[in-house]
Structure formats: C-alpha cells, structure tokens
Amino acid sequence: MPPTMVDGGGHTFHLTQILLAHQDGEAALARLEAKVAVGEPLDAVDRVDLALVALLPQQRPLAEVVTAVLPVVRALPVAEQAETVGTIIGLG
Secondary structure, three states: OOOOEEEOOOOEEEOOOOOHHHOOHHHHHHHHHHHHHOOOOOOHHHHHHHHHOOOOOOOOOHHHHHHHHHHHHOOOOHHHHHHHHHHHHHHO
C-alpha cells in the first residue's frame, strides 16, 4: 500500500487514494452535465472528473461517452478545451 504522507523537506504532502474502478462514471458525467445545463462553472474537482471520465466505469461504449462529454468540454474556456479532449482521448 502506498504511503499516505510524504515528507519532502520543506513540504509535507498528504495523499488520498481514489480507486477509479469504484467510481460511477455515468453519475459523474450526469453531475457535470447538470452543472453545465444551469450555467454553473466547473471547479477544479469537476475538471479532474472530466479529464478522467474515460477511465471511470461506464455503461456505454467509450465512443459514446466521448461524444456525450463534448458539450461539457465546450463549457470550459476555449484555451482548455483542446487539452481536455486530448486528455480524455489519450486516457481512453
């Protein structure tokens, strides 16, 4: 099991393990879609979920997930959109 704390001298890092296989990809995507639908900005946690969506367990084939996630990506600033899509496809 990996450490939960790493002492880097001047900085101490506290690590939290998140098992992606135990996450619900459909629920994560639905939550992101709901935020975008009401015009809420995506925060840092949302952006991580969005980038990792291809690694989360899904009910649909990956191609469908990528198509479904594109409207969420379009809610990001233009400068972040291409990088986010590249990350999703690269991880998928």
